[in-house]
Amino acid sequence: MKLLRFGPKGQEKPGILDSDGKVRDLSGKVADFAGAGVSLEALEAIRAIDIASLPVVENPGRIGSCLASVPNFFCVGLNYALHAKESGMDAPTEPVLFSKASSALSGPFDPVVIPRKSVKADWEVELGVVIGKTALYVSEDDALDHVAGYCTINDVSEREFQIEKLGQWIKGKSAPTFGPTGPYLVTADEVGDPQNLRVTLDLNGETVQDSNTSDMIFSVRQIVSYMSQFMQLQPGDIIATGTPSGVGMGMKPQRFLKPGDVMEIEVHGLGRQRQETVAAD
Template sequence: MKLLRFGPVGQEKPGILDADGNVRDLSGKCADFAGQGVSIEAIDAIRAIDVNSLPVVAEPGRIGSCLASVPNFFCIGLNYAKHAAETGAEPPKEPIIFNKATSALSGPFDNVVIPKGSVKSDWEVELGVVIGREASYISEDEALDHVAGYCVINDMSEREFQIERGGTWMKGKSAPTFGPTGPWLVTADEVGDPQTLALSLDLNGETVQNSSTDDMIFTVKQIVAYMSQFMKLQPGDIIATGTPSGVGMGMKPQRFLKAGDTMTLRIEKLGEQSQVAVACE
């Protein structure tokens, strides 16, 4: 299934795509897509609904983030071999885990706001993993059974804030609008193997990232199992699993976002999102 949220900011409704690509309104049939609303049980309950019995939304308008909110917004750093190489870093021996502020969550077609003082705002197309079942001390063999679905994420990054200002990476990752997510939450059964997905990002029509999740150093099941050794993952948690090569920081000369730039991101089976960068007022 492809689940989505549509409507103005703060007034989004849950929806589902039917076989013809029409948006059908799930209002009143399920909880909004957050926390237990994206648990394995909630997904199964939606699957039991006759989609064709739901009203068609003729003009859905704005598509919001496919998640209304997230308990935790986790990220994995330097998780593509070629990306680690372009940054000059040694491939990590264990997954690098950090947080993004949950307030960074944003719609897939909303503007990205370059934060005040930014000179090095950067793009990162990433496979998002949405947890659907509590995970604590699980094995790799069990890990994918705890995944509700997948989505596209632009893990926006301000490199000066992230790297040159001391402390952790979080403050370079967390500006408002720095987490465009969606357009769809695609259930795990429809995606299949998450390690065979093509993903790309175009900047102003030029393809700058073009790779596959098979270049990931740590696979989705390895990441989920590993994280569960240190924390309890909860339904609705989202994990951005790293970005491939082609980020602005890795270019020679380096290249960063300016107002008016357009980013278009795609992941196989998960759809496309696009944002325009605008200056912070």
């Protein structure tokens, strides 16, 4: 299934794509896609619905984040070997974990706002993993059984805030609009192997990131299992699994976002995003 949310910001309704690619309105059947609303049980209930009986949304308008909110917005750093190299760091021997503020969650076509005092705003296409079942002390063999689905994420970052200031990376990851997510939450059964997905990002029409999740240092099953040894993952949590090489920080000379830049981001099969950057008020 491809699940989505449509409508003005703060007034989105849940929807689903039918076999013809039309949006069907699920708001009469489910409350929204967040927390328990994307649990494995909730997804099974949606599968039981006769999709053809749902109203067709002729003009869905704005597409919001595929999740209304997230309990936790987790991230994995340096998870592609070439990205670690371009960052001037050794490939990690264990997953590097950090978080984004949940308030960074944003729609896939909404503007990305460059924060005040920002000089090094950067782009990062990533495969997003949405948890559908509580996970604690999960083995790698069982890890994917706890995944509800996958989505495209742009892990927008401010490198000066992230690296050059003291403290944790979360400062450079968490500005409002720094977490465009969607357009679709694609259920795990439809995705198949999450380690064989092309990931791309075009900046102003130029392809700057083009890789495949097969190049991840730590696979989705390894990441979910590893994280569950230290914390309890819960339905609705999202994990951004790392970005490949081609970020602005790794270029020579370095290149960062400025107002008016356009990013087009895609994890193939999960939907394409488009954001234009604007300056903060």
